[in-house]
Amino acid sequence: MGLYKYVRETWKKPKTNMPELWRERLLKWRQEPSTIRIERPTRIDRARSLGYKAKQGFIIVRQKVPRGGHFRGSYLGGRRSKHQRKVMILGKSYQQIAEQRANDKYPNCEVLNSYWVAKDGKYYWFEVILVDKANPAILSDKDINWITQKQHKGRVYRGLTSTARKSRGLRRKGKGAEKIRPSLRAKKRQGTN
Secondary structure, three states, X not given: OOHHHHHHHHHHOHHHHOHHHHHXXXXXXHHOOOEEEEOOOOOHHHHHHOOOOOOOOEEEEEEXXXXXXXXXXXXXXXXXXHHOOOEEOXXXXXXXXXXXXXXXXXXXXXXXEEEEEEEOOOEEEXXXXXXXXXXXXXXXXXXXXXXXXXXXXXXXXXXXXXXXXXXXOOOOOOOOOOOOOOOOXXXXXXXXX
């Protein structure tokens, strides 16, 4: 087995495979701000499989997302009693929220992908791979320079990342996926979501 295979096996059950390190990390991460740029990925195997390269132009951000319901702001105008709901019913996964918040902090970058790193009773942590579109190293790399084209601008906000497509049910094609396309809203939420 290669190194990355061992790392992948360890991360299948991180709490039992590395209990001391797990505790130390969570204690430290809880004190950190919600969005923090880090030097290198915590899960190198997962980052590499999602397109990360250890070169200029790639940025790794650890994003903390609170668990539980997500609230809208308070209403400014009047509402009748049936329209007083303040809890937003999520159609997005925590991972998608993490990607969008990371991109809010780094607006000159595009989100390539993201992966789970930890969770506890209050938070989820995801690491988001961001790509600097203007970096010469990215522009000259034929594997990643597709992300610099104009049709990929703001892809995280338009639901074009891998996790957003998954939560919209777009991993399926053909028979059985009739009520997913063109969108769940167009089919009155009769799809899988």
